[in-house]
Amino acid sequence: MAFEKAQWPRKLRSQEWYGGTSRDTIYHRGWLKNQGYPHDLFDGRPVIGILNTWSDLTPCNGHLRELAEKVKAGVWEAGGFPLEVPVFSASENTFRPTAMMYRNLAAMAVEEVMRGQPIDGAVLLVGCDKTTPSLLMGAASTDIPSIVVTGGPMLNGWFRGERVGSGTALWQMSEAIKAGEMSQEDFLEAEQAMSRSSGSCNTMGTASTMASMAEALGMALSGNAAIPAVDSRRRVMAQLTGRRIVDMVKDDLKPSDILTREAFENAMMTNGAIGGSTNAVVHLLALAGRVGIDIGLDDWDRLGRDIPTIVNLMPSGKYLMEEFFYAGGLPVVLKSLLDGKKLHGDALTVSGRTMGEEVAGARNWNEDVIRPVDKALTSHGGIAVLKGNLAPNGCVLKPSAASPHLMVHTGRAVVFEDIDDYKAKINDEALDIDETCVMVLKNCGPKGYPGMAEVGNMGLPPKVLRKGIKDMVRISDARMSGTAYGTVILHTSPEAAVGGPLAAVRNGDMISIDVPNRTIHLDVPETEIAARLADWSPLPDQPQSGYAKMFLDHVDQAHTGADFDFLKGARGSAVGKDSH
Template identity: 50%
Template sequence: MTKKTIEQLRSRRWFGGTPQSTEHTGHALQAGYGREEFEGKPVIGIINTWSDMNPCHAHLKERAEAVKRGVWQAGGFPVELPAMSLGEGYVKPSSMLYRNFLAMETEELLRCHPIDGAILLGGCDKTTPGLLLGAISMNLPTIYCPAGFTMGATFRGERFGSGTGAFRWAPELIAGKLSPQEWQTVEQKIWSSPGTCNVMGTASTMTALAEVLGLSLPGASSVPAMDSRGHQLAAAAGRRVVEMVWDDLKPSDILTNQSFTNAAKTCVALGGSTNATIHLIALARRAGASFTLEDFDAIGKQVPVLANVQPSGEYIMPEFADAGGLPAMLSNMTALLDLDCLTVTGQTLGENIEGARVENDDIIRSLDNPVATEALAVLKGNLAPNGCVIKPSASDPALQKHRGKAVVFENANDLAARIHSPDLEVDPSSVLILRNVGPKGGPGMAENGMLPIPKKMVEQGVRDMVRISDARMSGTSFGTCVLHVSPEAYIGGPLALVQNGDEIEINIPERSITLHVDEAELDQRRQAWAPPAPHFKRGWGLLFNDNVSQAHEGCDFEILSSREPNPEPAIHGKI
């Protein structure tokens, strides 16, 4: 492999020893660095999503220092660049509204500065795809370093994970079987340390997919946030990315149709978040790979669930890690994977997982002893012409073939106002419909898709119902929830035409979703439909509304998904 020379470093355009580079060199000296620390060395940009408003990333300040240590050791020059931190707990109306913002920021931070390679520090749900989208488009040597997951907890003798615990006990609170004081105990235990959700939610799913795509070091996605191995791997990533700069090993050399197929198979085997369908399609489009929602569905029929991890299974992420983590699970499914895909190590996926072994075969199952046979299904029909998704492994088997009458909620506010009303006309066979919560309608497609069970149903012992929306659902959620209905109601999709009492049928084995209303009636309703008022008048929200694609296309911006790179910025010195 031909190595780059110093003159070929991208940063050399800034620090080239010419009159035009005097300003840039002077500012580096102003910062207290000696010439020998940065001249002629690869500059590594550390994109850090640490924030006081994202406790899942509370430790990323220290993690960045570990990366810097590794970069210095390998002869590079590390610089830390803060980026928007999309903390799921605080960002409203939805962190998904800002995923593309982070993607743009990542790309432009790398473009406008003298950066030769990048380390991405993230973990909380949308930070992983946001960082990766931007880095893929910029196409510099890049390694993604995940934050790691939080610790576990028990309540009433039951071990639960962050997110799933709240969902598990919320119906008991609604039904009056859990006191407010007990609920506060649950709240205290949900996230008991820095780190992301410790179940197979969106965070753990997407960090695992980053690893199997070849963009993280082996095993990086299976390390708890507070484990010292996190810092060790961060330092190793810092050393390795410097080598990648000299080797010019970029995302475009790693990401292929096969690597995205590997990632989708891994997602299904993990019982991963349905959100991954949106993010992986967006990432594939950025990389110029051919990957669609239909491809996801075909894989969902072929690959069983091997990770016995909540919400599809019993255990949580620290136990999955102790059982061997992602490398061990991949070693159990080698027959399904393309092991020749290249990774950031310079080796193949197959070489990366050599020697990995399962330490607990109840937590990480074999192909002939799966947790479940299906973790993801894509349904299509006159209610969702472009598709919608459901996680069969987290839903009630009795509801996977179901026909019932619609109970319609116009938006999230309408849902909150009426779902627990004693006057709500609902029974256990009803199909709860929530609309105008998609990419444009939400705005930003919030995680409203796990509609709460109405209080009057909870009091009757009902714990699951068919729920359909154009929203997303937290990866920590469960239930018979049909999500990502496309096209969404806000732009006039069929979901906008549903009325109370309409009969709706889902059939997961047949992959169908049907609104049983004749076409003539639907045409009349379509003519009477009027678009809702826009949410935004200016700024990012308006830019998002005007450019975001539908769920089956990855909710990316067409202006960002193009593979045509922008030219390098001109260097205009002041001398």
């Protein structure tokens, strides 16, 4: 697409704070000078906010302060004025009840930081999975020139000669313990091998997926997604990103110029090709809502249905992010899509060039890691969206991580009313369940948990695992980690906590799923479902104050992205009145 650069030089937004000699200007400028900045830095050069999600309690982002220094170097080199700004950082591996509950809070905080401070452009320094969408959402709402640089994945984990994938190995080993196939001592020894360097998950979990989504959207420089956190090329990428944001400000290249419908379609198709996380669905739907792009679950299903999954990474495949980078990374995948006429090659990127121009020279250095289309992991990847009387607004499943023999299945429901009910019953040898059953978890959606925690990939009961069974159909209104796997149906909408049909399911009901035909059906008469829902009552003891109440009052359902109802649409970056 054509992009018309702005005239340069021009008056920048930051000059509303720093330009001139008025009392208010001296108030803003003078106090910042206590950091030792010379007067000529305030002469109209672009002020770049480095929005840093570093935190000691966000382990995946623990190295971002070092990376921020490389971003600063790039900004200085390009003639900008870099200022590092700490922003809200939510880590999925430390936050309770779930980091997803705070994605919207982080997006709000970032939006107001960008709007309320003298920033002409922003580098979004992200890593752990919720930090990427939350900063993108905030940037989209203010529409200030912005660019993403991620912290990168950890190095491969290794345990007794085998790859250890972040999260994926955790789920596998915990099931092996319940099946009597692994000792607790071995599990503890394996723990030491799981996270052996800085960075985010080394599987194609949500962090790596969202890094890939940022690149596929055109919001990060080409090649950003896969560089390992400790590789020197990650620091080079950070420095180049710092240089690039200065030129983006000069050109006035904004998120609204890049985040077009074509960009979102590119991202949705890319997610299918990489075997990306189901969490990308809620994050991209929320981001699209911020820029007014009308995409929905039907688009996810339509655009992903015929996309082959060609990236052979856990949890769908064999390898890890380190090998993905060595094989050529995301540009190889994007070029494959482009060659297959699946990609919008004319979509604009933060480089100022089109996506097609960016990936034209990409080469595949390992065809077992990034497979040719005719040797794909699955010919129909993407996200499958099922609809029916159990999920009128839809639910999602990741075919590349599911079991082919369960794609068409009818089974007896074994119901858990919430996650505590599941934990209380799942290890009970008296639980009436076998491998043909369908496990159903209620009240774990946006309002139910609250926050829609990653508990949908329920562990199987020990007595089933001891048979050698590794997968069962599982249905919930929850999410699951992008590192997880199995025939897991998620994001059922509307959720049980608002009286959706999931709330009506009882033990012994028969449930049928047909993934090829995209249906999910509760085999109970509609009159009976209606009668059960008429007796339904909301969850007791809901929060009556604080952020939790605001969340419950305003969060939307999963099929629209679980954003707050009052945050839809961009609100711009207009400079507010000076109060001094």
